[in-house]
Amino acid sequence: MSWSDFVRIAHRGASGLAPENTLSAFSKALEIGVDGVEVDVRGTLDGKLVVLHDQTLDRTTDRTGCIHRMSLTEIQEADAGAWFGPSFIGEKVPTLAESLDLIKKTAITVLEVKDEWLSAEVVRAIHHTQSVNNVIVISFHASVLLEVRSLDPRIPTGFLTSGNPTPPQHKQALDLIQTTCKIGASTLNVKHEMLDASFAWEVRKRGVNLWVWTVDDVIQMQQLVTLGVQGITSNFPDRFVQAGNEEENYNEIYN
Numbered sequence: 001m002s003w004s005d006f007v008r009i010a011h012r013g014a015s016g017l018a019p020e021n022t023l024s025a026f027s028k029a030l031e032i033g034v035d036g037v038e039v040d041v042r043g044t045l046d047g048k049l050v051v052l053h054d055q056t057l058d059r060t061t062d063r064t065g066c067i068h069r070m071s072l073t074e075i076q077e078a079d080a081g082a083w084f085g086p087s088f089i090g091e092k093v094p095t096l097a098e099s100l101d102l103i104k105k106t107a108i109t110v111l112e113v114k115d116e117w118l119s120a121e122v123v124r125a126i127h128h129t130q131s132v133n134n135v136i137v138i139s140f141h142a143s144v145l146l147e148v149r150s151l152d153p154r155i156p157t158g159f160l161t162s163g164n165p166t167p168p169q170h171k172q173a174l175d176l177i178q179t180t181c182k183i184g185a186s187t188l189n190v191k192h193e194m195l196d197a198s199f200a201w202e203v204r205k206r207g208v209n210l211w212v213w214t215v216d217d218v219i220q221m222q223q224l225v226t227l228g229v230q231g232i233t234s235n236f237p238d239r240f241v242q243a244g245n246e247e248e249n250y251n252e253i254y255n
């Protein structure tokens with residue numbers, strides 16, 4: 001497999017270079033050139049969808065409070081950029097709809113549903129922004145993926161797992177493949193530490209896409225591509241370019 005044969009996904013946008021899950025982080029990722037931008041979705045008190053990783057505003061904004069207990073207006077009063085650097089002051093917590101509209105210009109949205117009760121609202125937002133062709137819904141909750149599929153089977157889904165490697169890994173792969181297939185997901189998206197050659201091969205030979213998160217080390221990216229992963233999620237999408245260039249230089253010299 002060559003370096004160009006996998007899906008490059010910016011984790012929470014280019015979150016190593018701009019405040020995570022903001023329009024700046026998404027724009028930065030698109031500017032670098034990625035295939036997908038991963039976003040985390042949560043629901044507000046007044047039934048709106050916002051893009052934020054944690055349950056609270058505390059870590060990534062200048063305010064505190066639980067997203068589920070606040071209205072969209074209250075949440076958007078928070079500054080979501082200042083904590084990262086002065087050039088991002090004034091950045092807001094984006095809505096899902098504005099994120100989908102921005103990302104679909106040149107990439108797909110890898111839309112992680114954090115809360116189990118959001119599936120119907122998420123599908124509505126995908127329809128409202130005409131993004132069926134520009135999205136894959138991923139979740140740790142099998143119930144979310146089942147519901148999304150039942151609401152609109154055209155929307156591709158990916159099953160996320162945060163498990164640690166438990167030898168023998170080929171056996172662990174078989175269990176996860178069964179769950180992925182049972183819920184009709186096209187992709188198994190695992191923590192990269194989970195992978196060894198046997199795990200990767202068991203998944204790939206059964207025709208299930210294998211994606212990994214979150215990989216920031218260039219050498220590790222190259223090793224994972226060699227194992228045949230079809231998608232890599234990174235906080236530093238600029239390193240995909242760096243790793244690709246290194247491979248090109250290698251090929252020029254030795255092939």
Ligand code: G3P
Pocket residue numbers: 011038040053112160213233
């Ligand atoms: O892309 C999957 C990954 O984002 C899951 O973990 O905690 O970063 O949302 P987390």
Ligand code: CA
Pocket residue numbers: 038039040112
């Ligand atoms: Ca995520």
